[in-house]
Amino acid sequence: MTTPSTSPSEREPRWLTAGEQLVWRSYLEAATLLEDHLDRQLQRDAGMPHMYYGLLVKLGESPRRRLRMTELARSAKITRSRLSHAVARLEKNGWVRREDCPSDKRGQFAVLTDEGVAVLERTAPGHVAAVRQAVFERLTPEQQESLGEIMRIVAEGLQPAGAGADLPWLR
Amino acid sequence: MTTPSTSPSEREPRWLTAGEQLVWRSYLEAATLLEDHLDRQLQRDAGMPHMYYGLLVKLGESPRRRLRMTELARSAKITRSRLSHAVARLEKNGWVRREDCPSDKRGQFAVLTDEGVAVLERTAPGHVAAVRQAVFERLTPEQQESLGEIMRIVAEGLQPAGAGADLPWLR
DNA sequence: GGTTGCTTCTTGAAGCTTCAACAAATGCGG
DNA sequence: CCGCATTTGTTGAAGCTTCAAGAAGCAACC
Numbered sequence: 312m313t314t315p316s317t318s319p320s321e322r323e324p325r326w327l328t329a330g331e332q333l334v335w336r337s338y339l340e341a342a343t344l345l346e347d348h349l350d351r352q353l354q355r356d357a358g359m360p361h362m363y364y365g366l367l368v369k370l371g372e373s374p375r376r377r378l379r380m381t382e383l384a385r386s387a388k389i390t391r392s393r394l395s396h397a398v399a400r401l402e403k404n405g406w407v408r409r410e411d412c413p414s415d416k417r418g419q420f421a422v423l424t425d426e427g428v429a430v431l432e433r434t435a436p437g438h439v440a441a442v443r444q445a446v447f448e449r450l451t452p453e454q455q456e457s458l459g460e461i462m463r464i465v466a467e468g469l470q471p472a473g474a475g476a477d478l479p480w481l482r
Numbered sequence: 483m484t485t486p487s488t489s490p491s492e493r494e495p496r497w498l499t500a501g502e503q504l505v506w507r508s509y510l511e512a513a514t515l516l517e518d519h520l521d522r523q524l525q526r527d528a529g530m531p532h533m534y535y536g537l538l539v540k541l542g543e544s545p546r547r548r549l550r551m552t553e554l555a556r557s558a559k560i561t562r563s564r565l566s567h568a569v570a571r572l573e574k575n576g577w578v579r580r581e582d583c584p585s586d587k588r589g590q591f592a593v594l595t596d597e598g599v600a601v602l603e604r605t606a607p608g609h610v611a612a613v614r615q616a617v618f619e620r621l622t623p624e625q626q627e628s629l630g631e632i633m634r635i636v637a638e639g640l641q642p643a644g645a646g647a648d649l650p651w652l653r
Numbered sequence: 654g655g656t657t658g659c660t661t662c663t664t665g666a667a668g669c670t671t672c673a674a675c676a677a678a679t680g681c682g683g
Numbered sequence: 684c685c686g687c688a689t690t691t692g693t694t695g696a697a698g699c700t701t702c703a704a705g706a707a708g709c710a711a712c713c
Binding site for chain 1: 495496497498501502504505506508509510511512513514515516517518519536558559560606607610611613614615616617618620621625626627628629630631632633634635636637639640641
C-alpha cells in the first residue's frame with residue numbers, strides 16, 4: 312500500500328493516491344470498529360452475533376415470519392452454507408424452526424418462533440440505540456443521505472459482479 | 483427494526499426512521515459484500531484473509547518493518563489475543579517473525595520477513611485493483627471525500643467510547 | 654526488599670465461517 | 684419416460700475469532 316514515487320513508464324500498477332488511502336483507511340477502521348462494537352453489544356444483550364440478529368429481523372419482517380433458506384441467504388448476503396450453520400444454532404436456541412416446503416421437497420423454510428419474536432422485542436431497542444449512537448447521532452442529515460447513496464452504489468457493484476462459487480446470484 | 487407507528491407517550495424507544503433504515507441496510511449490505519469480496523480475493527491470490535494482509539501492510543510501513551504487538555493491535559483495531567493467533571499463523575507461513583524487545587522483557591516485536599515483503603509486492607497490485615474496482619471507480623471525487631469524512635467520524639466515536647474488555651485503549 | 658497493581662502477551666476452548674463435497678429433488682431436452 | 688444438468692440444502696474439516704484465564708515482567712510505593 313506504499314506509493315513508490317511516480318510511474319513514468321506504465322509498468323507500475325495504479326496505486327491509491329494519498330487521498331484515496333486516507334479514505335480507505337478510515338473506511339476499514341470504522342467498519343472494523345463498528346462491527347466489533349455491535350457484535351459485542353448483541354452478544355452481551357441478546358446472546359448472538361450481529362449477523363444472526365439480522366437473520367431474525369429479516370424473518371420477522373417476512374410474510375408468515377418465514378423465508379426459504381436460499382432467499383434468506385440471498386437477502387442477508389451470505390452463503391447457504393453459512394446460513395445452514397447459523398439456522399442450526401438459532402434452532403437450538405429455540406428462536407427459529409425449520410419447516411418443509413410443500414411444493415418443493417428439497418426446500419426448507421426458516422420460521423421465526425414466538426420465542427424468537429420475544430428476543431427481538433426485548434433486544435431491538437438496545438440495538439437500535441447502539442446503532443443510533445454509533446452512527447446516526449454523529450452524522451448530519453446530508454451525511455446520512457450521502458452514506459446511503461454511496462453504500463448503495465458499492466453494494467450494487469458487488470452484487471452482479473463477484474465470482475462467488477457458492478453465491479450463484481452474485482454472478 | 484419495524485416501526486410501530488408514532489409514539490405519543492415516550493414509552494416507545496426511538497426507532498430508526500424509514501430513511502435511516504434504508505441507509506443502515508445499504509451500509510450493512512455493502513460492508514458484508516465488500517468484506518467477503520476482498521477476503522475471497524486475497525485468500526485466492528495471497529493465501530490469507532483481508533485482516534492478515536492488513537497486518538503485513540502495517541508492518542511494511544513501519545520503521546524497521548517491525549511493531550510491538552500491542553501497537554500493531556491498536557493500529558489494526560483488533561484485540562491482542564486475535565493478533566497473537568494471527569501472528570502465529572503468519573509466522574508459520576514465514577511472512578512474519580517474532581523478536582524479543584530488549585528494553586522490556588515482556589515485549590515482542592512482530593517483524594515482516596523478506597518473504598513477507600515478497601508476498602506483499604506480489605499481491606498488492608491485485609488487491610489495490612480490487613479495491614479500486616469495488617469502491618473508487620464507482621464514486622465521484624465528492625463522494626470519496628464524503629465517505630472518508632463520514633467514516634472518520636464514526637471511527638472516532640467508537641475509539642474512546644467502547645467498553646471493550648480487552649481493548650483498554652478503547653476506553 | 655516486598656507487596657500490590659498494572660501491562661504485555663499467550664493459551665485453550667468454544668463458537669463462527671469457509672470450502673469442497675455431497676444427497677436429493679427438480680426440470681428440461683430428447 | 685429417461686438422462687443429465689441444475690438447484691436446494693446440508694455436512695465435516697480446517698481455519699479464524701472471541702472469551703476468560705493465566706504467566707511473566709514492570710513500576711510504584713512504603
